Amino acid sequence: MKKALLFVMIVAITLTLLPTATGISSVAADSDKSAKIETSKTDTVKVETAKIEKNDGSSIKIIYPVLSGFTSAEKINDLLKNSNLDAIGTVRKEQSYLEEYIKGMPQKIQDPPFASIDSSYDYNKSGDILSFVTNTYFYAGGAHGMTSLDSYTVNTKSGELYSFSSLFNSKSNYKKVILDSIKKSIDKEKNMYFEDAKTTVDKANSNYKFYIDGNKLVIYFGVYELRPYAGGIARFSLTAKELKGLLKDDVYNQMINAKPLEKIRLNGISAKTQFKTYEKDYVLMVPLKTTADILGYKVGWDSKNGASIAGGFIKNNVDTYYTTGSKKIKLTPAKVIGNVMYVPVTYFSEVLKEDVSFDGEALRLFTKSTVTPSQFDTQSTEFIKADSAEECADLYAKAVKERKGVVQYGLMSAKLREANKKGFEELNWVTGVSSPWVTTYNVKDNGNGNFKITFNWATSAGKSPDTTVTLSVSEVKDQQYFEITSIK
Known part of the structure; x- marks a missing residue:
C-alpha cells in the first residue's frame, strides 16, 4: 500500500502536466456534429471528441479532444495521446497495488476500493486563439482522489503553441502586475490559503500554468499547492482590459471581445441552452426534461407514477431511481418546483450512465455520437507502468x-x-x-x-x-x- 500512496503523489504531479469491458467510442463536439471554428476564409479548425473507456478492475474514462485544420494540431494530439497513455498506465499500476493489498488482508472486503481515472475537457476560442483544459479526477484508494488540470493554448492561424511569457510584450512590467494581482487575491481570503502561499507563487517565477477563457486569462495552481484539499484548484483571472498594454497586440485584439464559457457545457463548449440549477445539501439539482432532451431522452408523465424516462419512473420527493432492468439506486429526492421536476445531476451519470459531471465550476455533458475508435486508444487500455x-x-x-x-x-x-x-x-x-x-x-x-x-x-x-x-x-x-x- 506504501507504493500505492507514493504513486498517488506522483500522479498528482504528473496529471498537472493529464461501454463496459473494452468499449471505446468518440463523440462529436457540437451536438451530433464536430465543432468547426472559422479562422479565415481558407482555414477551418475542427474539434472532435474521442472517448477511451474500460472497466476491468480499474475504471478508466477519458474524454479528450482530437484537433485538425491547423499546423500544430498533430503536435497537440500527440501530447494528449502521451498524457492519456501515461495516466492509464499509472491507474492500472495503482489497481495492481490495491489488489495486492486486499489479498493480504485477514478479512474479505465487501466493496473493495478500485483505482479510477475520469477525465473530460473544455475549450474556448478567442478569435484565432484556441485554448482547452483537461479536467482529471484520479482515485487510488484512501479518503479522496486528486483533481488536476492540464491546458494548451494555440494560435490556429500561426500554429504557435503559447507559453505564458509568449503572450506578453517582453519590455512590459507584466510580471509585476500579475504577481501583485495574485497576491492581492490571496490576501482577500487569507484563511483559504496556506501561510506560505505567496512564497509558492514567487517561486513560480512568472512561469504559470494558464488558459484563456474568452476575454479572460486564467492562471491556476494545483490542489495542495496554495491551499488545502477542500479549497480545490486555485484560479486567478485577469481580463484582457486589465492587461491592456501588457499583452501582445495580436493576443489582446483576439481576446478583448471574446466571451467566457458559461456554466452549462455541451461537448466541451457553452451549451446553447443555459438552464437553471440549484444546490441542495451540496448536491446539484438539474431540470429533468431539459437535461434529458439535450442527451436525447424522451420524458413522459403519468399522473400516478410521475415522470417516465428510460423505462423507469421518477416521483416528487422520492429518492429511488431506476431504468428498465436496472437495480434501484437511492439519491437525493426529486423535487418539483413550479412545473419543473429537478433531479440530482448524478441521476444522469449513475442511473442513465451518461457522461455528465459537475465539479463546482461547470456542469459538463457529452453526447454519444460515435466515430471509429483508433487502434492507439484500443491498445492503450492494456498499458501498465x-x-x-x-x-x-x-x-x-x-x-x-x-x-x-x-x-x-x-x-x-x-x-x-x-x-x-x-x-x-x-x-x-x-x-x-x-x-x-x-x-x-x-x-x-x-x-x-x-x-x-x-x-x-x-x-x-x-x-x-x-x-x-x-x-x-x-x-x-x-x-x-x-x-x-x-x-x-
Missing part, C-alpha cells in the same frame, strides 16, 4: 510477443517515443507479422539496467532463427517507475 527495471524489460518482451505496439511505445522514454512513433503508426500499432511469430522469449539481466531479450520464432513449417534485443532501462527522475532509454 513498470515499477522496476526487470518488470519494464519483461513487459516489453511480452508486448513484442503479443504484437502490441502501443504497450511497447508506452514503456519508452519521451525521446524513444518520438524516434519510433512514425514506424509504429505505419504499422497501425500492430507490430511484427502473422508469420513468423514469437513463441517464447527469455529476458536476461546483465546488470546496471541492461537486459538481453532472446525471442524464439516459428512458422507453420517449424522453428525460425532466434533474434536478440538489448534494452537499457532507467528510473524516471522523481517518479517511481522505469522506462526504456535505448533499444539495440
Whole structure:
C-alpha cells in the first residue's frame, strides 16, 4: 500500500502536466456534429471528441479532444495521446497495488476500493486563439482522489503553441502586475490559503500554468499547492482590459471581445441552452426534461407514477431511481418546483450512465455520437507502468510477443517515443507479422539496467532463427517507475 500512496503523489504531479469491458467510442463536439471554428476564409479548425473507456478492475474514462485544420494540431494530439497513455498506465499500476493489498488482508472486503481515472475537457476560442483544459479526477484508494488540470493554448492561424511569457510584450512590467494581482487575491481570503502561499507563487517565477477563457486569462495552481484539499484548484483571472498594454497586440485584439464559457457545457463548449440549477445539501439539482432532451431522452408523465424516462419512473420527493432492468439506486429526492421536476445531476451519470459531471465550476455533458475508435486508444487500455527495471524489460518482451505496439511505445522514454512513433503508426500499432511469430522469449539481466531479450520464432513449417534485443532501462527522475532509454 506504501507504493500505492507514493504513486498517488506522483500522479498528482504528473496529471498537472493529464461501454463496459473494452468499449471505446468518440463523440462529436457540437451536438451530433464536430465543432468547426472559422479562422479565415481558407482555414477551418475542427474539434472532435474521442472517448477511451474500460472497466476491468480499474475504471478508466477519458474524454479528450482530437484537433485538425491547423499546423500544430498533430503536435497537440500527440501530447494528449502521451498524457492519456501515461495516466492509464499509472491507474492500472495503482489497481495492481490495491489488489495486492486486499489479498493480504485477514478479512474479505465487501466493496473493495478500485483505482479510477475520469477525465473530460473544455475549450474556448478567442478569435484565432484556441485554448482547452483537461479536467482529471484520479482515485487510488484512501479518503479522496486528486483533481488536476492540464491546458494548451494555440494560435490556429500561426500554429504557435503559447507559453505564458509568449503572450506578453517582453519590455512590459507584466510580471509585476500579475504577481501583485495574485497576491492581492490571496490576501482577500487569507484563511483559504496556506501561510506560505505567496512564497509558492514567487517561486513560480512568472512561469504559470494558464488558459484563456474568452476575454479572460486564467492562471491556476494545483490542489495542495496554495491551499488545502477542500479549497480545490486555485484560479486567478485577469481580463484582457486589465492587461491592456501588457499583452501582445495580436493576443489582446483576439481576446478583448471574446466571451467566457458559461456554466452549462455541451461537448466541451457553452451549451446553447443555459438552464437553471440549484444546490441542495451540496448536491446539484438539474431540470429533468431539459437535461434529458439535450442527451436525447424522451420524458413522459403519468399522473400516478410521475415522470417516465428510460423505462423507469421518477416521483416528487422520492429518492429511488431506476431504468428498465436496472437495480434501484437511492439519491437525493426529486423535487418539483413550479412545473419543473429537478433531479440530482448524478441521476444522469449513475442511473442513465451518461457522461455528465459537475465539479463546482461547470456542469459538463457529452453526447454519444460515435466515430471509429483508433487502434492507439484500443491498445492503450492494456498499458501498465513498470515499477522496476526487470518488470519494464519483461513487459516489453511480452508486448513484442503479443504484437502490441502501443504497450511497447508506452514503456519508452519521451525521446524513444518520438524516434519510433512514425514506424509504429505505419504499422497501425500492430507490430511484427502473422508469420513468423514469437513463441517464447527469455529476458536476461546483465546488470546496471541492461537486459538481453532472446525471442524464439516459428512458422507453420517449424522453428525460425532466434533474434536478440538489448534494452537499457532507467528510473524516471522523481517518479517511481522505469522506462526504456535505448533499444539495440
